[in-house]
Amino acid sequence: MIPAGPQIKLLAPVLSNRMITPGSYILSFQAAEIAGTARPGQFVMVRCGTGSERVLRRPLGIHRVNFTGPAKGEVSLLYSVVGSGTRWLSELKAGEYIDILGPLGNGFSLGPANRRLLLVAGGIGFSPLNFLAAEAVKKSIKVTLLLGAGTARDLYPEELLPQDIEPVMVTEDGSAGKKGLVTDYLKLFLPGVDQVCACGPLGMYRAIEARRKLLKETPVQVSLETRLGCGIGACFGCTVKTRTGLKRVCRDGPVFDIDEILWSEVKI
Amino acid sequence: MPDFVLDTDLPPSHLKLMVQLAPGHPTGLNLSNPVIAASGTFGYGDEYSEITDIQRLGAIVCKGTTLNPRQGNPQPRLVETASGLLNSIGLENIGVDRLVREKAPVWAEWKVPVIVNIAGESLKEYKDLAAKLRGVKGIAALELNISCPNIKAGGIEFGRRPDLTARVTAAVKARNELPLIVKLSPNVSDIVPIARAAAREGADALCLVNTLKGMAIDIPGKKKLPAFGSGGLSGPAIKPVALYMVYAVAEAVDKPIVGCGGIESVQDVLEFMAAGARAVEIGTASFTNPSTMINIIKDLTDYLSRSGINDINQLVGTAHRW
Numbered sequence A: 001m002i003p004a005g006p007q008i009k010l011l012a013p014v015l016s017n018r019m020i021t022p023g024s025y026i027l028s029f030q031a032a033e034i035a036g037t038a039r040p041g042q043f044v045m046v047r048c049g050t051g052s053e054r055v056l057r058r059p060l061g062i063h064r065v066n067f068t069g070p071a072k073g074e075v076s077l078l079y080s081v082v083g084s085g086t087r088w089l090s091e092l093k094a095g096e097y098i099d100i101l102g103p104l105g106n107g108f109s110l111g112p113a114n115r116r117l118l119l120v121a122g123g124i125g126f127s128p129l130n131f132l133a134a135e136a137v138k139k140s141i142k143v144t145l146l147l148g149a150g151t152a153r154d155l156y157p158e159e160l161l162p163q164d165i166e167p168v169m170v171t172e173d174g175s176a177g178k179k180g181l182v183t184d185y186l187k188l189f190l191p192g193v194d195q196v197c198a199c200g201p202l203g204m205y206r207a208i209e210a211r212r213k214l215l216k217e218t219p220v221q222v223s224l225e226t227r228l229g230c231g232i233g234a235c236f237g238c239t240v241k242t243r244t245g246l247k248r249v250c251r252d253g254p255v256f257d258i259d260e261i262l263w264s265e266v267k268i
Numbered sequence B: 001m002p003d004f005v006l007d008t009d010l011p012p013s014h015l016k017l018m019v020q021l022a023p024g025h026p027t028g029l030n031l032s033n034p035v036i037a038a039s040g041t042f043g044y045g046d047e048y049s050e051i052t053d054i055q056r057l058g059a060i061v062c063k064g065t066t067l068n069p070r071q072g073n074p075q076p077r078l079v080e081t082a083s084g085l086l087n088s089i090g091l092e093n094i095g096v097d098r099l100v101r102e103k104a105p106v107w108a109e110w111k112v113p114v115i116v117n118i119a120g121e122s123l124k125e126y127k128d129l130a131a132k133l134r135g136v137k138g139i140a141a142l143e144l145n146i147s148c149p150n151i152k153a154g155g156i157e158f159g160r161r162p163d164l165t166a167r168v169t170a171a172v173k174a175r176n177e178l179p180l181i182v183k184l185s186p187n188v189s190d191i192v193p194i195a196r197a198a199a200r201e202g203a204d205a206l207c208l209v210n211t212l213k214g215m216a217i218d219i220p221g222k223k224k225l226p227a228f229g230s231g232g233l234s235g236p237a238i239k240p241v242a243l244y245m246v247y248a249v250a251e252a253v254d255k256p257i258v259g260c261g262g263i264e265s266v267q268d269v270l271e272f273m274a275a276g277a278r279a280v281e282i283g284t285a286s287f288t289n290p291s292t293m294i295n296i297i298k299d300l301t302d303y304l305s306r307s308g309i310n311d312i313n314q315l316v317g318t319a320h321r322w
């Protein structure tokens, strides 16, 4: 695992916050400190509110970092509105400030030997994989992305995907791209792949796990989700039992080797 | 715009923020200021060191420590509720032996005093814990947790019956020379007799309160939350309960009180001090904002300067005269 970079808390100016599919948003803020040190798979803890109502920050993966724009050091988050915190976040406007703690956790690791990467994204789980894809391309690793959604209008817009990757769109109802679940296409795109990285709902991980034989020796890294309290390893709210002992999702993860996970222990 | 506090914000020398939590004890348990990190919300102290200047805190209480390491409860362990948090960590911790071996030597190098929170399932476990922590360098005091709602056996029973509170307090006191804070549970019909029992058997200070037992129910998911079936409620939701208990105990017992429960601002600290607390512990508010405690220390200094009060101890118990 790559050691975590320095963690900071800051108020960052929001550059934009716009809906990209029904109920999903990309929020960008300026934070050169985070953009400069963050690694794919790391996350930030976002304060969603200003009063006492919501006491916990919400963890969101780092979706993109950008040094080239006018804002020098822009960080983007991709999130779905699923409850009161993310709803509050969706109402933040450019020019307002977002209260951020991060970057946190251990991200995905790509070794010097990696040549071909298969990314498996279920819905909003694409969030950290976008950052990973961009970094992999920089390292001249070939990237195939299996990108799934329920239906065409929920699919992440193709024009926002990083350049130079091979995207494969999959919808459950077949209204765009291939029909079915991303995991139905693992076998098809596996040949030549030396690393699989996945992020999505628990059901997707279980489906990958069920196809473990098919994946043979190919290592699979997954980003786990539990409810977080502190986000920095101090409260033991996020601990899961794994084959290699107790692990804190926020500090030892959120990215783990799939073979480490005891799936019966992971619940949200 | 990082919002940490610069070292130039140290209090002017004529202002006294120091508080003493064990006046009858040789060490006195003197804290540079009354702001303490609450057990279970601040790990073993070092986790927060990158984000906030932990050495400036009044003290740090480490995660509840048991005789043997504990794996804790199943997931989910945390549920947010209105202005509150339900937790059922189940006392996951590294156990006393590793704490003595790995953590205490680190703490011994720190400026900030570290207090070890101890929890047991039987009188014998408490006795063994106290004995193992005897004479260990790097520990400033013990906090006796007789109030954890998240373990199946023992624990909280010691905080519900005055006779058991008395026995466990006396037993720990007899086996360990460190100042002793007894942390009480709010899950009782009358907290005063329990506070009296702890004070009588030699507690140097009392901390109140631990979390209130509660639960949430997920209707669409058809499940009880946290997964343990119940949890301990913390955060602003419990502040009025904690404040009242501090007030009631301050009226009845002549021991320093550490107030705890829902504190997130200097205003809250002033209220707890007025109710009779000499110091405060802050838990959940560090999750909301890891700078909370450092900000409060700065705000307390500002408050004293503004109101022309030189010694923070003058704020203790004022509400009893109103």
Ligand SMILES: Cc1cc2nc3c(=O)[nH]c(=O)nc-3n(C[C@H](O)[C@H](O)[C@H](O)COP(=O)(O)OP(=O)(O)OC[C@H]3O[C@@H](n4cnc5c(N)ncnc54)[C@H](O)[C@@H]3O)c2cc1C
Binding pocket: A043, A048, A058, A059, A060, A061, A062, A078, A079, A080, A081, A082, A083, A084, A085, A086, A087, A124, A127, A128, A224, A225, A226, A227, A228, A254, A268, B080
């Ligand atoms: C390391 C990590 C990275 C994440 N990255 C992203 C991301 O990039 N984009 C994104 O959209 N989401 C991400 N999530 C999930 C996100 O944190 C939750 O969706 C969010 O906290 C919900 O907040 P809320 O206040 O809107 O909903 P709440 O009102 O808190 O909850 C609404 C519903 O969501 C469920 N829920 C609550 N907390 C979580 C949680 N931690 N995970 C999953 N479900 C939860 C509850 O059961 C409830 O039914 C991530 C989670 C983790 C642990």
Ligand SMILES: Cc1cc2nc3c(=O)[nH]c(=O)nc-3n(C[C@H](O)[C@H](O)[C@H](O)COP(=O)(O)O)c2cc1C
Binding pocket: A229, A235, A237, B038, B039, B040, B041, B063, B064, B065, B085, B087, B089, B091, B117, B145, B148, B183, B209, B210, B211, B233, B234, B235, B236, B238, B260, B261, B262, B263, B281, B282, B283, B284, B285
């Ligand atoms: C996640 C979590 C873990 C806790 N673990 C402990 C513990 O191990 N021992 C203990 O005495 N209190 C524990 N507590 C209780 C706190 O120390 C404190 O008494 C309580 O949370 C009320 O304060 P607050 O509202 O400021 O959080 C825990 C609280 C939380 C939220």
Ligand code: FES
Binding pocket: A227, A228, A229, A230, A231, A232, A233, A234, A235, A236, A237, A238, A239, A248, A249, A250, A251
């Ligand atoms: S969320 Fe607190 S330890 Fe992971």
